[in-house]
Amino acid sequence: MESKQLVINNISVVYSDVIQVLKGVSLSVEQGQIVSLLGSNGAGKTTTLKAVSGLLKPENGEVTEGSILFDGLPIHNQSPETITRAGIIQVLEGRQPFKYLTIEENLRVGTATRWGKPYRQDLDKVYHYFPALTKRRKTLAGYCSGGEMQMLVIGRALMAHPRLLLLDEPSLGLAPLIVKEIFQIIERINREDGTTIVLVEQNANMALQIATYGYVMENGKIVMEGGAGDLRENPDVKEFYLGMGAAGTAKSYRDVKAYKRRKRWL
């Protein structure tokens, strides 16, 4: 249990007191690991991340059952101010830069959890990870390209010295080359800073390449888990997330229709 940094224990999440989104999700993440969370739209991946980072509250969501432990301390239903200060930073889905702040000002917002401390060195570190941002430091973030924005929001999170980084679909809407670059950087952050990373992805192929462990979610439940290698080889994952037929061949339309019937693990 000791090396488990984050433990989610059988949590249920309900929005607005009526809409149940998570039904007993359990997962655990070891210190320094990259864990990826896969699943189709609406499976509850983002909600799981928000339950950890405390961002459910502003959306009127609540963890009604179960517990979330970070370093052994319960953090469920705490305010985001407390959780971020404990070292958990979530990078929101869909790149949410501060459009009317410059790149550098955006990065400075990342120092909010340790206000008043020097941040020069951290800026240099972020520019070192993302050289593309250096020459645009005085540009309004709203005018940057999608790839730059994604780098910016990851960099901004790094400014907070996170011990656990929650990344929500960093590949969303980006060109394959940029996606590759960003995933390499994510891997480097994990390796060089020792930051634990939970990665929510649609791009299962990319995610399973850098992750060591993976969970598959469906309908608010974890339906499968395993080492990244095992998941990559799993025929069901292959078929539903990696786009290959069970035998490794491209599928005909008939099989695609059959997928709806077959996609039931429980």
Added chain:
Amino acid sequence: MDFFVQLLINGVSIGFLYGLSAMGFVMIFKSSSVLNFAHGEILAFGAFLFLALATWAQLPIALAFVVTLAGAFVLGFVIERIFLRPLIGEPLIQVIMLTVGLAAMFKGGMLLLWGGNLYTYPEFLPEGLGIHWGIVQVPPVYVAAVLIGSLFLLMFGLFFKFSSQGIYMRSVADNQPAALSLGVHVRRVFALSWAIAAMVAGISGIVLGIINGINVHELSSIGLKVFPVVILGGLDSIGGAIIGGLIIGLLETFTGGYLSPSLRDIVPYIALVFILLVKPYGLFGLVEIERV
């Protein structure tokens, strides 16, 4: 010519004050999207607090000024804490109605304490502050208005551009969920923007009190003038608030001087209509950056 120059100077000084008090209004709107209808009352409160400190408590003027600023700052903080915070997450219209209620409450409280009479501050501005260059005659209080106005504008400008806390405040105005995800203390930012806004309103209250005398009805109705000012400048632009203030101030004094004093309250609104026809977001209002 004399008359023109005189009007110009009056217009600019009054405009500066409108701009300054509108700035507080814009600050609250930017960070929390709340239209603060109690702005005029907070402004009047600043003027009366200064009056009380300077005449009844007999504090030295400089000290009274500083204490008034601190008092207004605390008032803003307390208003946010007691009245606004429980309403975070409630529909905006309820929050706005709350500020209307606050306005009535403050106005009633001040009428109770000071009545509807017109007070004046003791003379304290040195005569030497006035400018006398041939035909240009600027009374000390206008010089003081412009000086105080520019000083605080500069200070707030630097604060928002360079200080970390200022940048956090702008980040909340820009994208609140993202600010939350980075651990920005959003409630503290709200409290701080109310406090700063109240302080700025307090400053304008004092200076307007020096110019026009202090009366609850007069001063709180000036609060209503922030509406044409901020709508003209763009609801979410602090620089726009100042420019809007100057335009309204100049329009008012020139209408009062050349056309008729009874028109001075109307012409700014007419100008507002025409400007909004051309620039619907106001002169400096934010046009959404949209990338497709």
